[in-house]
Amino acid sequence: MNPQEAEKRIAQLSQEINHHNNRYYQESNPEISDFEFDKLLEELIALETSFPDLLDPDSPSQRVGGTITKDFQTVEHSTKMLSLGNTYSVEELISFDERVVKGLGHPNFEYFCEMKFDGVAISIVYENGRMVRAVTRGDGYKGDDVTANVRTIRNIPLEIKGDNIPATFEVRGEIFLPLKEFLKINAAREEAGDALLANPRNAASGTLKMQDSSVVAKRRLNCYFYQLLGDELSVNTHSEAISLIEKWGFNVSQTYRKVADIQEVIQYIEDWKEKRFSLPVDTDGVVLKVNNYDQREELGFTAKNPRWAIAYKYKAESAETELLSVTYQVGRTGAITPVANLSPVSLAGTTVKRASLHNANEIERLDLHEGDFVFVEKGGEIIPKITAVNPERRNSNAKPVSYITHCPECGTELERKESEAKHYCPNAESCPPQVLGRIEHFVSKRAMDIDSMGTERIRALIDQGFITDPADIYELEAKKEELLGLEMSQDQYETEGDGLLYITLEKALYALTEGLTSKQVHDFLAENTELPLAEVLKAFQEHIRKLKKKVPSNTGMIDYLISNLKDHNLPKLEDYVPVAVVIDLFLSRKVDFQQVLEVSKKEGTVHGILLKLNLDLNQQLTDRIKKLKANTFQDGVIKNMMEGIAVSKNQPFEKVLFALGIRNIGENTAQLLARHFGTIEKLEAATSEQLLDINGVGETLVLSLQDFLSQPKNQEIIARLKGFGLNFEVDESESKQLGNSLEGKRILASGKLTHFKRDEIKDAVIAHGGQYISSVSKNLDFIIEGEDMGPSKKEKAQKLGVPMISEEDFLKMIGDV
Numbered sequence: 105m106n107p108q109e110a111e112k113r114i115a116q117l118s119q120e121i122n123h124h125n126n127r128y129y130q131e132s133n134p135e136i137s138d139f140e141f142d143k144l145l146e147e148l149i150a151l152e153t154s155f156p157d158l159l160d161p162d163s164p165s166q167r168v169g170g171t172i173t174k175d176f177q178t179v180e181h182s183t184k185m186l187s188l189g190n191t192y193s194v195e196e197l198i199s200f201d202e203r204v205v206k207g208l209g210h211p212n213f214e215y216f217c218e219m220k221f222d223g224v225a226i227s228i229v230y231e232n233g234r235m236v237r238a239v240t241r242g243d244g245y246k247g248d249d250v251t252a253n254v255r256t257i258r259n260i261p262l263e264i265k266g267d268n269i270p271a272t273f274e275v276r277g278e279i280f281l282p283l284k285e286f287l288k289i290n291a292a293r294e295e296a297g298d299a300l301l302a303n304p305r306n307a308a309s310g311t312l313k314m315q316d317s318s319v320v321a322k323r324r325l326n327c328y329f330y331q332l333l334g335d336e337l338s339v340n341t342h343s344e345a346i347s348l349i350e351k352w353g354f355n356v357s358q359t360y361r362k363v364a365d366i367q368e369v370i371q372y373i374e375d376w377k378e379k380r381f382s383l384p385v386d387t388d389g390v391v392l393k394v395n396n397y398d399q400r401e402e403l404g405f406t407a408k409n410p411r412w413a414i415a416y417k418y419k420a421e422s423a424e425t426e427l428l429s430v431t432y433q434v435g436r437t438g439a440i441t442p443v444a445n446l447s448p449v450s451l452a453g454t455t456v457k458r459a460s461l462h463n464a465n466e467i468e469r470l471d472l473h474e475g476d477f478v479f480v481e482k483g484g485e486i487i488p489k490i491t492a493v494n495p496e497r498r499n500s501n502a503k504p505v506s507y508i509t510h511c512p513e514c515g516t517e518l519e520r521k522e523s524e525a526k527h528y529c530p531n532a533e534s535c536p537p538q539v540l541g542r543i544e545h546f547v548s549k550r551a552m553d554i555d556s557m558g559t560e561r562i563r564a565l566i567d568q569g570f571i572t573d574p575a576d577i578y579e580l581e582a583k584k585e586e587l588l589g590l591e592m593s594q595d596q597y598e599t600e601g602d603g604l605l606y607i608t609l610e611k612a613l614y615a616l617t618e619g620l621t622s623k624q625v626h627d628f629l630a631e632n633t634e635l636p637l638a639e640v641l642k643a644f645q646e647h648i649r650k651l652k653k654k655v656p657s658n659t660g661m662i663d664y665l666i667s668n669l670k671d672h673n674l675p676k677l678e679d680y681v682p683v684a685v686v687i688d689l690f691l692s693r694k695v696d697f698q699q700v701l702e703v704s705k706k707e708g709t710v711h712g713i714l715l716k717l718n719l720d721l722n723q724q725l726t727d728r729i730k731k732l733k734a735n736t737f738q739d740g741v742i743k744n745m746m747e748g749i750a751v752s753k754n755q756p757f758e759k760v761l762f763a764l765g766i767r768n769i770g771e772n773t774a775q776l777l778a779r780h781f782g783t784i785e786k787l788e789a790a791t792s793e794q795l796l797d798i799n800g801v802g803e804t805l806v807l808s809l810q811d812f813l814s815q816p817k818n819q820e821i822i823a824r825l826k827g828f829g830l831n832f833e834v835d836e837s838e839s840k841q842l843g844n845s846l847e848g849k850r851i852l853a854s855g856k857l858t859h860f861k862r863d864e865i866k867d868a869v870i871a872h873g874g875q876y877i878s879s880v881s882k883n884l885d886f887i888i889e890g891e892d893m894g895p896s897k898k899e900k901a902q903k904l905g906v907p908m909i910s911e912e913d914f915l916k917m918i919g920d921v
């Protein structure tokens with residue numbers, strides 16, 4: 105390459121890398137994998153090394169990738185927070201080791217190995233044993249002061265006690281969101297229909313930069329520490345420093361190992377290759393550091409990295425497998441998510457059978473065809489993803505995967521809003537998963553609190569036509585008899601493309617065979633999860649032969665199953681078989697298969713299919729087919745549910761109002777409206793002006809309230825609920841109103857209070873007619889300032905000119921002193 109070409113390529117690479125840095129650090133939404141990113145950076149560094157004249161001091165090779173944001177105070181680091189050089193190959197590790205030997209002039213040194221935690225780097229300064237400042241890495245020189253947020257992280261000590269603690273010291277570590285928490289948050293977000301967090305690292309960095317510390321506190325972040333800095337430290341090696349901070353009470357991951365040479369480092373890397381997936385945090389590699397501080401000093405730094413440390417990164421594991429089919433899930437908001445069903449393949453310690461395809465664009469981007477062989481990868485994300493198709497293994501007449509046009513749950517034509525990637529089912533009123541979302545909200549603890557109606561039961565009642573709106577819940581009492589014997593769980597089912605019903609292989613094998621318990625079938629399948637369907641069935645035959653369970657009839661049934669699956673050639677779903685094929689086996693072709701197939705596209709359960717087919721089955725056959733069904737509603741369950749439903753009629757008006765699920769009306773607003781108007785009639789009669797006059801009620805809220813009330817369907821629901829005796833007016837005797845001295849005031853409390861706990865202050869504000877607001881904004885009338893109010897909050901409040909009062913003043917206001 106000549107210098108002109110090099111210059112052009114360097115400019116191009118720099119621009120690309122800057123772009124990806126921005127996507128990664130600012131937008132928390134990377135477009136390419138770390139491996140691809142590191143390749144670009146490596147190419148840039150190689151060019152700059154060959155053409156040193158072209159090295160621009162502003163080149164991304166010379167800078168740490170993050171930046172500072174304007175939402176926080178900027179603080180300079182007393183010691184620069186560096187990046188680490190990284191490599192994906194053992195050869196380069198060995199070259200690194202050779203450079204260290206050369207730098208020191210001898211091989212007498214130790215390494216300290218640690219896992220490379222994939223979170224957000226933090227620097228925390230302690231003075232006289234107390235935490236004074238926590239700052240993000242930022243651009244390496246300066247970072248964001250996020251002290252208020254870091255203080256909410258439970259296992260980061262606010263105060264250190266002990267002997268010989270230096271007057272000032274700094275610790276550095278990685279803040280992360282434990283995987284379990286991440287999954288929990290995403291599950292909750294999915295239920296609420298909110299956008300999912302991309303991965304735990306983004307979630308942690310987003311959380312750390314939130315303006316409201318009380319939200320941060322709820323997220324349960326955690327931190328692993330791996331560095332100690334200070335002028336008066338009594339330690340001379342990294343291992344001593346780590347023992348010391350452990351002793352002081354800092355959380356150190358017990359994954360480290362001090363080793364004698366590079367061979368032992370390689371062993372450490374090998375040891376953790378799979379084991380790392382059992383850690384509570386994502387890790388993407390190993391960091392090795394020269395242990396001795398004097399030796400570190402001798403080795404020094406490059407512009408961006410220390411010469412005494414390097415990161416070895418594990419390459420995201422990838423595997424190739426066959427695409428069996430694409431199924432479509434309908435979320436509680438009606439959003440459609442396509443899922444790829446894959447022939448099982450082992451990857452990063454688990455068997456992968458499914459991968460999310462996100463939306464139609466993704467299918468197009470991959471140019472996915474039926475029966476394609478695809479590459480799956482498990483990177484920082486927990487759900488594996490398809491990175492590419494193997495074009496060489498594509499069948500020449502394979503058809504492209506075509507996106508569904510109609511909702512697999514209710515058959516309504518799907519919609520896609522301009523600028524949105526996802527398709528939606530617009531049938532909010534009666535599409536089962538969407539109804540499920542509304543009913544779950546209605547019965548939830550904070551609404552009608554009917555805890556005997558769990559998701560599974562609700563879903564069964566919806567799917568079998570018992571419930572389409574909240575008022576139907578109160579009709580169940582009259583239909584008790586019909587509930588008896590209904591299939592309760594839908595867990596054994598799955599649907600494909602145009603609604604074709606599938607049942608788990610476990611149920612199918614259990615029903616088709618005799619003399620085996622469902623546990624025996626379950627255990628067998630659990631041991632053979634990595635086999636493709638056809639092989640599982642063969643192995644199962646072998647298994648029953650060994651168990652000596654009525655061999656001929658059992659193995660015969662499996663033979664039929666294998667050949668029927670092949671004959672009908674329906675889309676394949678790993679671990680599931682089409683219900684129609686199984687029922688066909690039982691009926692020994694007495695009914696036309698096409699007919700069974702059509703019914704199984706419309707009905708959601710075996711129970712439903714059999715009712716539709718209206719067959720005259722003998723008792724023996726009925727009993728065998730029954731083995732396909734899930735648990736059914738029995739007396740105890742029904743009684744329990746009826747009690748819960750009856751008790752819920754006592755919930756106060758504000759809970760009922762919240763339960764209706766009117767958009768933009770949360771718990772607090774429902775309470776505000778209920779207390780202000782007293783009855784649903786008065787609320788319905790209120791004009792926009794009257795509504796807007798209430799502090800805390802804005803235009804959006806008024807619009808969604810009016811929209812809700814104007815729909816005849818909702819009016820009907822309200823009328824029916826009233827008829828069932830639910831409370832649509834405030835029971836004056838029960839109201840906890842203690843006074844109205846705070847009427848119309850919007851209030852927030854921050855910091856530690858002496859007379860109130862967190863929830864108590866909120867109750868106290870409301871009980872005196874005020875409104876509690878959870879974040880600092882210019883709409884606040886005042887803030888009650890507690891002890892240790894977060895500095896960033898305080899600054900914001902001052903900037904916005906929100907007055908601050910003391911707890912004493914507040915007590916006076918409500919007449920408590």
Ligand SMILES: NC(=O)c1ccc[n+]([C@@H]2O[C@H](COP(=O)([O-])OP(=O)(O)OC[C@H]3O[C@@H](n4cnc5c(N)ncnc54)[C@H](O)[C@@H]3O)[C@@H](O)[C@H]2O)c1
Binds near residue numbers: 124188224225
């Ligand atoms: N995919 C993309 O588009 C994209 C874009 C930019 C950066 N990246 C990736 O981000 C990484 C660069 O990020 P970086 O500069 O934040 O990190 P780095 O790879 O330079 O490593 C330094 C960081 O590692 C962390 N760390 C974790 N465990 C540690 C331990 N035990 N000891 C010391 N440090 C530890 C610290 O936060 C530290 O700041 C690269 O791996 C790159 O692939 C990807």
Ligand SMILES: [Zn+2]
Binds near residue numbers: 516
């Ligand atoms: Zn639908």
